[in-house]
Amino acid sequence: MEQTTDALEVRRAVEIDASPETVWQLLVDPAKATAWWGSAMRLDPRPGGEIRIEVTPRSIAVGEFVEVDPPRRLVYTWGWEAGGGGPELVPPGSSTVEVELVPTGGGTTLILTHRGLPSDESRAEHGAGWDHYLGRLAVRAGGGDPGPDPWAAGPKQV
Numbered sequence: 001m002e003q004t005t006d007a008l009e010v011r012r013a014v015e016i017d018a019s020p021e022t023v024w025q026l027l028v029d030p031a032k033a034t035a036w037w038g039s040a041m042r043l044d045p046r047p048g049g050e051i052r053i054e055v056t057p058r059s060i061a062v063g064e065f066v067e068v069d070p071p072r073r074l075v076y077t078w079g080w081e082a083g084g085g086g087p088e089l090v091p092p093g094s095s096t097v098e099v100e101l102v103p104t105g106g107g108t109t110l111i112l113t114h115r116g117l118p119s120d121e122s123r124a125e126h127g128a129g130w131d132h133y134l135g136r137l138a139v140r141a142g143g144g145d146p147g148p149d150p151w152a153a154g155p156k157q158v
Contacts, residue, residue: 099112
């Protein structure tokens with residue numbers, strides 16, 4: 001997984017052994033997404049639609065979809081409900097996640113950029129979270145089972 005960071009941004013690129021269509025479904029279908037990320041979620045993948053992911057019992061990410069271009073590009077706002085989200089609260093709507101799916105041979109390169117993070121601490125926490133969950137996504141998309149999420153019960157915060 002390629003990793004780069006700017007002061008207020010996390011950027012990751014991961015090669016996935018699956019088509020963009022398969023990866024797309026794992027990003028926007030709540031029944032499929034919970035196989036690699038979170039224990040419960042509501043996703044309405046259309047501009048203005050809701051995104052709500054219970055990452056851990058105390059960490060609930062919320063936002064709304066901004067751009068939905070299947071199976072190539074997904075953009076949504078991101079933040080944490082009050083009372084969760086790690087040592088520094090990133091308010092709902094205060095940051096933006098962009099996901100690009102680029103076909104590569106028989107697979108997909110997923111490029112994720114998370115912009116608008118408020119501090120180096122927040123950037124580091126979110127970077128660790130994306131590393132964890134994108135690895136699980138790659139396993140699931142490739143037909144594997146990432147197993148139970150060791151972070152699901154908490155107290156690890158993203």
